[in-house]
Amino acid sequence: MSNLKIAVLDDSANASQRVADWSVLNDADVTVFTDTLKAESELIERLRHFDVVCLMRERTPFPASLIKALPKLKLIITTGPRNLSIDMAAAAALHIPVCGTESRKTTTSEFAMLLMLTQSRGLLTEVNSMRETGWQSSLGRDLAGLDLGLIGLGKIGEQMATLGKAFGMTIHAWSPNLTTARCESLGVQYQPDLSSLMANTDIVSVHMVLSERSTHLVNAAAFASMRNDALFINTSRGQIVDQQALLDGLHNGKPLKAALDVYDEEPLPMDSPLRDTQLTESGRLLLSPHLGYVTEQTWKVFYSQTVDAIAAWQNGAPIRQLN
Numbered sequence: 001m002s003n004l005k006i007a008v009l010d011d012s013a014n015a016s017q018r019v020a021d022w023s024v025l026n027d028a029d030v031t032v033f034t035d036t037l038k039a040e041s042e043l044i045e046r047l048r049h050f051d052v053v054c055l056m057r058e059r060t061p062f063p064a065s066l067i068k069a070l071p072k073l074k075l076i077i078t079t080g081p082r083n084l085s086i087d088m089a090a091a092a093a094l095h096i097p098v099c100g101t102e103s104r105k106t107t108t109s110e111f112a113m114l115l116m117l118t119q120s121r122g123l124l125t126e127v128n129s130m131r132e133t134g135w136q137s138s139l140g141r142d143l144a145g146l147d148l149g150l151i152g153l154g155k156i157g158e159q160m161a162t163l164g165k166a167f168g169m170t171i172h173a174w175s176p177n178l179t180t181a182r183c184e185s186l187g188v189q190y191q192p193d194l195s196s197l198m199a200n201t202d203i204v205s206v207h208m209v210l211s212e213r214s215t216h217l218v219n220a221a222a223f224a225s226m227r228n229d230a231l232f233i234n235t236s237r238g239q240i241v242d243q244q245a246l247l248d249g250l251h252n253g254k255p256l257k258a259a260l261d262v263y264d265e266e267p268l269p270m271d272s273p274l275r276d277t278q279l280t281e282s283g284r285l286l287l288s289p290h291l292g293y294v295t296e297q298t299w300k301v302f303y304s305q306t307v308d309a310i311a312a313w314q315n316g317a318p319i320r321q322l323n
């Protein structure tokens, strides 16, 4: 195959040059785009000459109409184990394989702990007040001794339980199909339903996969059952949480604080109600730009497996296909 044209859609500027070794591919021409286009006509114009498209997560919509409009497209690679923005049936119908990569569970759990620590100590407001020549304005809270509630005890949830215990927290968990046996094996307190988890913990962190059955799982009733002083963290997917219910909850003090890494739409639109300055400037709502998985080590896994998948596909060898 000659002159394989590869498009990489990655909003982390220069990451591809730093961590990927494209030279192992035969006669490949790689172009990296760091801006995120949403309009289909612009995406068609950008991608129509490419044979392979590599998507760094779910920011770019990849519906059937786009897939059908890309005449040269032969292979799609996405980072991570799933990508809900790709119309998998349309790709399959056109015999375009879609490959995924592995993900490091430690990367996102470390970031969720960072959000937890930052919000518990009011770090951002303190740092900002220092920059403005102020000095100590709030009392922080130790994590040790607090109850941590995990919605989901899968790969990342399990890692959160390990980290939370290392900080001296008592770990509780709930998810629709979670078993007491799994909780016992991980030294975690099983909670029978979401409202019990919300009511019995100081910090709640979401670690579920998004699908129809988890969309708006965390709703107004769940926020209403939270403790006073509670902190809410979401590093999973924006749609698992009813955003309006979270905003209403914050205005009513339940949760008292929140930290979000993921949104219904990414990048987060400038006019999103989540950018409520009353909440963000007071430090009650911390917003990060989907950083949970963005580290050198994870990017090396993503890019090395991306390059390997393209090389295998070029050579007719088996590839890790998603379905």
Ligand SMILES: NC(=O)C1=CN([C@@H]2O[C@H](COP(=O)(O)OP(=O)(O)OC[C@H]3O[C@@H](n4cnc5c(N)ncnc54)[C@H](OP(=O)(O)O)[C@@H]3O)[C@@H](O)[C@H]2O)C=CC1
Binding pocket: 103, 108, 152, 153, 154, 155, 156, 157, 175, 176, 177, 178, 207, 208, 209, 210, 211, 212, 213, 214, 235, 236, 237, 261, 262, 290, 291, 292, 293, 294
């Ligand atoms: N912020 C970031 O950068 C990153 C975010 N993530 C996100 O973190 C979340 C957790 O990831 P991870 O721990 O690997 O997930 P897992 O695959 O381990 O699943 C976590 C839990 O989600 C539930 N679940 C599984 N499949 C589905 C489904 N189809 N619909 C609804 N619920 C489901 C299960 O709970 P039950 O058995 O009760 O159904 C499971 O225990 C995901 O949303 C992932 O996208 C991951 C990496 C980086």
Ligand SMILES: O=C(O)C(=O)CO
Binding pocket: 057, 079, 080, 081, 082, 103, 293
């Ligand atoms: O797995 C995911 O869903 C991510 O966000 C990154 O791998």
